[in-house]
Amino acid sequence: MEVVQGSVERQPVAPIAIILASLAVLTLSVVGGVPLKTIAPVSCIVVIVAIAYRVALRWSSLIAFVIGWVQWNKRKELDRSARD
């Protein structure tokens, strides 16, 4: 007989709750006629992160996200200055 180190897989309760909450917010916004230009993309991002949080919250993914965000803002700034 030998002791094997093991761990119990945690139940993904929090992601399920986040997904359901995002769906509820989205549905209420659509039914209530609230402008969706902000709510819909934010809900989409929240759902994607909740589904793939193990990949999305890795340090490498977070660094890639920060670099992407900085580049996008820089390009936006350049576009604005070119327009002005």
Added chain:
Amino acid sequence: MDLPLYLRVLWRFRLLVALGTAIALLLALMVTVKFSASSPHFSYRQNQTYSSEARVFVTQQGFPWGYAAPPTVPTTPATDAATAATAAKLLGTKQFADPTRFPSLAVLYAYLAMGDPVKKIMLRHGPVKGKIVASPVISTQSGYGTTLPLVAISGTGTTKRAAVALTIRATNAFRRFLAEQQASNKIPPQNRVLLNVISKADPPTLVKGRSKTLPLVVFITVILAVLGLVFMLENMRPRVRTVPADDVARLRTHEQQSA
């Protein structure tokens, strides 16, 4: 990627997947269409934008553009009496401005047409719904831009009729503004700039349709959420797979041999 496994999971939660797809479609539809108890029961949430354009000719009385060499008003005083007499004879009752003045007036008038005084005149006949843009007409056929003595006035609206109506209103308001200014400043009729409408309102064109991005984002969000839920539920309560009898026998044999 184990596609048969994914399909088995989806099939296991087929009711949830079907319900989620129906909700996704319904929400995407509701983002596009507005339902109402009163008539009309269905209407689009987003409006389309149509644009129509009118063109106004900046000219003066007597159609100076018909002259091969129009007798223009001298810009410098005549040097001698003979030249002055010749100029006076030529001018007679007709006095034409330098033709190059009209294109520069067109540039100025384009700004005036979008100004507040013109908007005030328009507001006399009701609210202004839509945008008005005026610009001088520039010909690029010669390879480089040449400003013509024409002003293009365009109006936008949510329907074709509204775009045409706004264009005509803006054109009329600008012509009225100029006429009022000329009258109040007592400019003689023969010296007035005329705005002849050469194109009342072009057939309206669609400049901005209804965006399909938002319904698509909503649909994808709901579908992603449903698929995520399905796989999370599968992970929480994995189904015990039935093992074929041959595999069980093979495993037993393997165990006996290893023992």
